[in-house]
Amino acid sequence: MTDSQPWPPGGGHGAGGPGLGEPGPGGRADGQDGGDLAVLLGQVARGDEVAYGAVYGQLAGHVLGVARSVLRDPAQAEEVAQEVLLEVWRDAARFDAARGTAKGWVLTLAHRRSVDRVRSEQASADREQRAARADISYDVVAETVAARLDAERVRRCLGSLTELQQESITLAYYRGCTYREVAALLKVPVGTVKTRMRDGLIRLRDCLGVD
Amino acid sequence: MFRFRRTDPHTLAGAYALDALGDADRARFERHLSGCPSCAQEARGLQEATSRLADTLATAPPPGMRERVMAAAARTRQNPPAAETPHAGWPARVGSRGQAGWRGRGARRWGMLVAAGALGIALVLGGLAFRTEQQLNQMRDGSRAIAAVLNEPDAAMMTVTATTRGSATIVMSHRARALVFTAARLPALPSSQRYELWLMGLDGPRAAGMLPPARSGMTVPVIVSGLRSGDEFAVSAEPAGGTRHPTSPMILQVDLSS
Numbered sequence: 001m002t003d004s005q006p007w008p009p010g011g012g013h014g015a016g017g018p019g020l021g022e023p024g025p026g027g028r029a030d031g032q033d034g035g036d037l038a039v040l041l042g043q044v045a046r047g048d049e050v051a052y053g054a055v056y057g058q059l060a061g062h063v064l065g066v067a068r069s070v071l072r073d074p075a076q077a078e079e080v081a082q083e084v085l086l087e088v089w090r091d092a093a094r095f096d097a098a099r100g101t102a103k104g105w106v107l108t109l110a111h112r113r114s115v116d117r118v119r120s121e122q123a124s125a126d127r128e129q130r131a132a133r134a135d136i137s138y139d140v141v142a143e144t145v146a147a148r149l150d151a152e153r154v155r156r157c158l159g160s161l162t163e164l165q166q167e168s169i170t171l172a173y174y175r176g177c178t179y180r181e182v183a184a185l186l187k188v189p190v191g192t193v194k195t196r197m198r199d200g201l202i203r204l205r206d207c208l209g210v211d
Numbered sequence: 212m213f214r215f216r217r218t219d220p221h222t223l224a225g226a227y228a229l230d231a232l233g234d235a236d237r238a239r240f241e242r243h244l245s246g247c248p249s250c251a252q253e254a255r256g257l258q259e260a261t262s263r264l265a266d267t268l269a270t271a272p273p274p275g276m277r278e279r280v281m282a283a284a285a286r287t288r289q290n291p292p293a294a295e296t297p298h299a300g301w302p303a304r305v306g307s308r309g310q311a312g313w314r315g316r317g318a319r320r321w322g323m324l325v326a327a328g329a330l331g332i333a334l335v336l337g338g339l340a341f342r343t344e345q346q347l348n349q350m351r352d353g354s355r356a357i358a359a360v361l362n363e364p365d366a367a368m369m370t371v372t373a374t375t376r377g378s379a380t381i382v383m384s385h386r387a388r389a390l391v392f393t394a395a396r397l398p399a400l401p402s403s404q405r406y407e408l409w410l411m412g413l414d415g416p417r418a419a420g421m422l423p424p425a426r427s428g429m430t431v432p433v434i435v436s437g438l439r440s441g442d443e444f445a446v447s448a449e450p451a452g453g454t455r456h457p458t459s460p461m462i463l464q465v466d467l468s469s
Contacts, residue, residue, distance in 0.1 A: 045289070046396055046428050052284055056277060064276075065268030078273065082280055089284040093292040100259050107262035115230040150266040158264075172229035173264045179226040180233070191222075198225030198257070205260035 037102040045093035052089055060085060063110040070114035070176035080117050084110045115176045157207035165200030168193050221250060228257035291370040292380055356434050363387045373397060373463045383467060389436040396428045400448055407449040408435055409457060410442045421453050442467050
């Protein structure tokens with residue numbers, strides 16, 4: 001991990017960073033940063049299937065990773081990931097570059113859908129127990145150096161948070177817990193969890209150089 | 212246990228970005244966001260940061276998933292920008308194969324932001340084609356006028372399908388007596404022709420400007436002002452220099468009355 005890599009890549013674009021490159025059919029040599037991803041989404045919005053293939057190549061691994069992290073069950077995760085990717089195709093015209101990066105849009109959707117699925121299926125008590133048992137490890141199968149650097153940077157920034165900030169954020173994001181569940185798991189007041197989530201994310205945002 | 216009303220809703224921005232709010236809390240916080248631009252901006256920044264957490268999770272999709280997703284996309288109809296279910300209060304008549312509905316007057320501000328966003332993308336895409344400073348200046352002036360229409364409190368948006376191919380997004384304000392028009396995937400015309408915009412009033416059609424050629428299938432937004440009550444808006448393919456009266460069938464026609 002080197003600290004000298006410019007961030008965000010390409011200057012002020014606030015871009016999502018190089019994703020998992022996929023050399024297969026439909027992958028494009030361009031489209032390596034979020035700016036290009038936004039252009040690709042514009043093309044997808046007009047029915048361009050080649051552009052959609054390129055978006056898939058850059059983000060499918062992330063979308064699936066989010067779904068697996070929250071849902072745990074691989075079959076269910078794949079199902080949700082496919083739904084999310086299809087939603088990207090269907091609603092590409094609704095992506096608004098003025099409101100964030102293309103990568104952020106897709107991955108926010110991926111997390112939201114995964115969380116929706118897990119909450120629609122399980123009583124919260126059951127989930128709390130499960131979350132309590134689950135170890136918080138986030139394994140990566142990073143296939144490219146760029147993806148590994150991205151992951152490394154996120155881990156380093158997470159590591160700069162206080163323990164409570166870090167635990168609150170990881171339980172919510174990687175396990176899909178609500179803040180009330182996080183409070184119960186960590187045995188701290190809900191108000192504290194809310195504040196730690198917010199100031200932790202602010203610190204994360206600043207560390208990652210997100211606009 | 213439930214303290215939302217007594218606590219400062221601002222503190223929920225982190226939990227919101229992490230999808231850690233229950234449905235009721237989420238709905239309330241989103242209502243709060245719609246009235247608090249700085250909160251919405253903070254929430255977006257935190258969401259952006261949150262989505263980076265996925266960088267640690269990227270994994271190789273199983274074989275076959277790509278084919279399944281691509282095949283599903285190929286048979287899935289795409290939604291137009293910010294299309295909503297037609298609002299009962301504001302019917303619209305459109306060209307033969309068109310289907311459309313105005314977002315009603317009660318449409319939330321949020322709807323307009325989406326509309327502005329869709330047009331913003333058009334601006335960005337169209338912007339790629341612009342090179343000279345003069346053109347950039349013209350575009351900036353145009354953008355200001357367009358933004359003014361989008362920001363009118365009564366601005367309403369609709370998307371409409373052309374009888375030929377492609378679709379158009381129209382944002383109209385009766386108050387400003389103006390509309391903003393952008394189109395996607397209209398059939399390309401020979402260089403001797405352009406699309407001409409029309410306002411069809413009681414006294415017959417009035418030429419309302421020419422549509423610049425599309426880039427990558429998308430036209431830059433154009434503004435049409437001087438709407439009168441009872442006008443319909445229409446588009447036809449005409450000689451590149453423009454005509455005073457339509458000479459070919461309308462490919463798109465919209466009733467603008469409320």
